[in-house]
Amino acid sequence: MFSQLTDSLESTLKNLRGQGKLTEENVAESLREVRRAFLEADVNFNVTRDFVKAVKEKALGSEVLNSVTPGQQIVKIIHDELVAVMGGETKEINLSGPAPVGIMMAGLQGSGKTTFAGKIALWMRSKKKRKPLLVAADVYRPAAIKQLQVLGKSIGIPVYEEGQGDPVEIIKHGYQYAKDNGFDLVIYDTAGRLQIDEELMQELEKAKEAVHPDEILFVADAMIGQEAVNVAETFWQRLSFTGVCLSKMDGDTRGGAALSIKKMTGVPICFIGVGEKLPDIELFHPDRMASRILGMGDVVSLVEKAQQVIDEKDAKDLKKKILNNTFDLNDFLNQLRTIKKLGRIKDILGLIPGLNKLPLDQIDEKQLVYVEAILSSMTPKERKKPQILDGSRKNRIAKGSGTEISRVNAVLKQYDDMKEMFKKVGDMARKQNNGGQIGSNYTPPKVKKKRK
Amino acid sequence: MGLFSAIKSGLAKTRDALMGELKGIVGAGKITDDTLEELEEHLIKADVGVEAAFLLTDALREQALGKSLTTEQVLDIMRSEAERLLKDPPLFELKGKPHVVLVIGVNGAGKTTTIGKLAARWIGEGKKVMIAACDTFRAAAIEQLETWAERSGAEFVKHQEGSDPAAVAFDACQAAVARGCDVVLIDTAGRLHNKDYLMEELKKIVRVVKKVNPDFPHDMWLVIDGNTGQNTINQTKIFNQSFPLTGLVVTKLDGTARGGAVLSIASSLQIPIRWIGMGERIDQLVPFSKAEYVEGLFENALEEKN
Numbered sequence: 001m002f003s004q005l006t007d008s009l010e011s012t013l014k015n016l017r018g019q020g021k022l023t024e025e026n027v028a029e030s031l032r033e034v035r036r037a038f039l040e041a042d043v044n045f046n047v048t049r050d051f052v053k054a055v056k057e058k059a060l061g062s063e064v065l066n067s068v069t070p071g072q073q074i075v076k077i078i079h080d081e082l083v084a085v086m087g088g089e090t091k092e093i094n095l096s097g098p099a100p101v102g103i104m105m106a107g108l109q110g111s112g113k114t115t116f117a118g119k120i121a122l123w124m125r126s127k128k129k130r131k132p133l134l135v136a137a138d139v140y141r142p143a144a145i146k147q148l149q150v151l152g153k154s155i156g157i158p159v160y161e162e163g164q165g166d167p168v169e170i171i172k173h174g175y176q177y178a179k180d181n182g183f184d185l186v187i188y189d190t191a192g193r194l195q196i197d198e199e200l201m202q203e204l205e206k207a208k209e210a211v212h213p214d215e216i217l218f219v220a221d222a223m224i225g226q227e228a229v230n231v232a233e234t235f236w237q238r239l240s241f242t243g244v245c246l247s248k249m250d251g252d253t254r255g256g257a258a259l260s261i262k263k264m265t266g267v268p269i270c271f272i273g274v275g276e277k278l279p280d281i282e283l284f285h286p287d288r289m290a291s292r293i294l295g296m297g298d299v300v301s302l303v304e305k306a307q308q309v310i311d312e313k314d315a316k317d318l319k320k321k322i323l324n325n326t327f328d329l330n331d332f333l334n335q336l337r338t339i340k341k342l343g344r345i346k347d348i349l350g351l352i353p354g355l356n357k358l359p360l361d362q363i364d365e366k367q368l369v370y371v372e373a374i375l376s377s378m379t380p381k382e383r384k385k386p387q388i389l390d391g392s393r394k395n396r397i398a399k400g401s402g403t404e405i406s407r408v409n410a411v412l413k414q415y416d417d418m419k420e421m422f423k424k425v426g427d428m429a430r431k432q433n434n435g436g437q438i439g440s441n442y443t444p445p446k447v448k449k450k451r452k
Numbered sequence: 453m454g455l456f457s458a459i460k461s462g463l464a465k466t467r468d469a470l471m472g473e474l475k476g477i478v479g480a481g482k483i484t485d486d487t488l489e490e491l492e493e494h495l496i497k498a499d500v501g502v503e504a505a506f507l508l509t510d511a512l513r514e515q516a517l518g519k520s521l522t523t524e525q526v527l528d529i530m531r532s533e534a535e536r537l538l539k540d541p542p543l544f545e546l547k548g549k550p551h552v553v554l555v556i557g558v559n560g561a562g563k564t565t566t567i568g569k570l571a572a573r574w575i576g577e578g579k580k581v582m583i584a585a586c587d588t589f590r591a592a593a594i595e596q597l598e599t600w601a602e603r604s605g606a607e608f609v610k611h612q613e614g615s616d617p618a619a620v621a622f623d624a625c626q627a628a629v630a631r632g633c634d635v636v637l638i639d640t641a642g643r644l645h646n647k648d649y650l651m652e653e654l655k656k657i658v659r660v661v662k663k664v665n666p667d668f669p670h671d672m673w674l675v676i677d678g679n680t681g682q683n684t685i686n687q688t689k690i691f692n693q694s695f696p697l698t699g700l701v702v703t704k705l706d707g708t709a710r711g712g713a714v715l716s717i718a719s720s721l722q723i724p725i726r727w728i729g730m731g732e733r734i735d736q737l738v739p740f741s742k743a744e745y746v747e748g749l750f751e752n753a754l755e756e757k758n
Contacts, residue, residue, distance in 0.1 A: 142595070148592075221679065
């Protein structure tokens with residue numbers, strides 16, 4: 001996400017980092033680059049101009065603190081300004097109204113409304129303990145209703161539909177159905193439409209009048225260009241939407257739309273779509289996004305991700321095993337699977353400050369698949385005692401995993417290296433622990449820095 | 453709606469945005485760097501694309517800097533630069549029986565709709581068209597395409613949702629050979645170009661249809677959403693690295709200030725633009741023509757001025 005914007009800004013700021021003082025000259029030079037980077041990132045023209053102006057004023061007006069370099073200072077100013085433009089705090093959907101709370105989706109064709117309707121329904125059920133109903137009001141696109149039905153079925157959320165009827169009526173009936181049947185959330189999927197299509201825009205206005213949804217979410221493709229502002233402004237004038245969803249944020253888009261739409265309409269972004277599957281939805285965090293844009297990585301997201309998949313007890317056990325050097329191939333396999341749950345290695349590394357500069361495209365995800373296949377082809381006993389692996393066992397494992405013996409040996413070598421490393425760590429810890437076995441609550445003492 | 457007027461009304465906003473500003477900027481006297489920068493801004497605003505905007509103003513910088521020119525003269529310079537950047541696509545001809553076209557693109561670009569429109573057009577010309585439903589991933593994509601096939605009267609091959617798209621493509625190509633179809637249109641699932649595994653899936657489709665006939669597919673067309681900004685270039689470049697794209701389809705040009713994207717694509721890539729989508733109706737896909745496009749973008753400016 002935003003990775004190209006980060007790249008452009010980074011090369012600009014590198015120049016600035018080397019310098020000792022913020023002067024009118026070096027600020028202006030770097031801001032020209034920021035301007036270009038923003039435009040190439042599809043940030044709206046007026047938004048860019050205002051942004052650059054605001055940063056310039058703040059940069060020149062601020063006194064350079066002794067503790068930071070001018071480069072750090074301007075990064076901070078740009079960061080704060082980015083956070084401010086993208087909306088400051090995370091916007092949560094308002095669920096305080098009387099049940100059923102209504103959420104209406106709206107946007108251009110192909111922006112991702114139907115998928116988002118499904119994603120939000122699933123998110124609301126799992127994170128907010130809501131009981132959602134989906135209403136299929138896209139009567140124009142062939143098979144749009146069917147699409148919503150299939151999505152609903154896959155996550156066990158009911159879909160209200162009346163075939164190709166009048167969308168406004170369908171929405172009204174959907175609301176009533178939700179009310180009568182104990183749903184506390186109703187999400188209306190609507191047809192994609194151009195903001196200049198008078199007839200269809202009126203239809204949305206009528207639908208809004210009819211059911212007064214608590215939230216109207218404008219769905220935009222994160223790849224949208226300068227047009228973003230025209231589209232968003234018209235939808236906003238007609239509907240006063242209350243939140244924005246950005247789809248396809250898992251692409252390599254520079255994502256300038258996130259900046260533009262918020263700035264021009266004043267409506268915050270609430271959700272982003274980060275994949276094709278229904279659980280691939282995240283709340284939008286302006287501060288994290290700003291950090292990511294500036295190449296500071298997004299450690300908070302990484303930690304949250306890790307917390308979702310790593311069991312605390314497992315983690316403690318593992319630490320114990322590592323320190324006592326009883327880590328076997330069973331643990332190796334478990335670790336591998338946990339890491340896989342985090343997502344693709346590339347994506348994980350991209351969240352870590354500094355590491356996002358590595359040539360991530362060259363990482364071969366398949367390597368891990370091979371390793372997992374090889375480990376899975378061993379018996380639990382073999383994984384516990386790898387030393388029993390003789391030629392014939394290795395041959396069987398190679399065949400079972402569809403690889404060669406050389407690969408099996410490579411995995412075992414990797415494991416040996418790991419053991420060797422863990423041994424050193426463990427020895428060091430034991431030394432400090434007066435030679436005793438290490439319990440799971442052991443924390444290595446901090447190494448004191450020598451003072452000059 | 454004729455092709456010419458369709459393009460013209462589709463580009464109306466782009467053109468108006470350009471021209472309105474042009475008058476204000478150029479009328480003021482000699483053309484200076486400031487004038488050009490201002491013009492650049494307005495070109496970018498009109499979604500001409502950053503690169504194309506710089507190309508157009510660079511042409512002006514070379515030819516007009518320091519001179520007092522009329523709006524017509526400035527317009528002429530930009531117009532001839534646009535003509536230089538754009539290329540007419542080579543004449544489309546069927547290279548085999550059947551002629552196989554693989555249609556690819558990111559999610560929501562308009563692949564399925566484009567295929568529906570293409571099928572209708574060719575069937576209208578008396579050709580026998582087969583459509584292959586290889587988007588087996590997205591919910592109800594097969595039904596959506598089937599509706600288009602029914603509307604246009606095309607032959608249709610599908611498997612179940614979740615099945616191997618390459619297998620569907622293979623069956624469709626074989627069936628098309630057996631039934632004597634003139635054209636096969638293969639619909640594929642939307643995929644972001646930065647997802648390697650999805651690119652591999654596409655490569656497999658290509659490998660597999662080559663087993664029916666090594667000449668298949670004759671064409672690979674990339675469908676691009678006209679609303680997309682600078683990412684258009686990335687999409688096209690990365691898809692083109694993996695596949696020899698033979699044409700582009702730019703969709704959703706019936707909105708407001710769009711169409712500039714076309715110029716930007718043409719200026720940075722050597723892939724011909726084949727079709728542009730001007731609306732949701734089945735007949736609203738028109739062949740791209742450089743002359744009509746340039747007319748649509750610049751022509752009315754003179755009338756408006758007088």
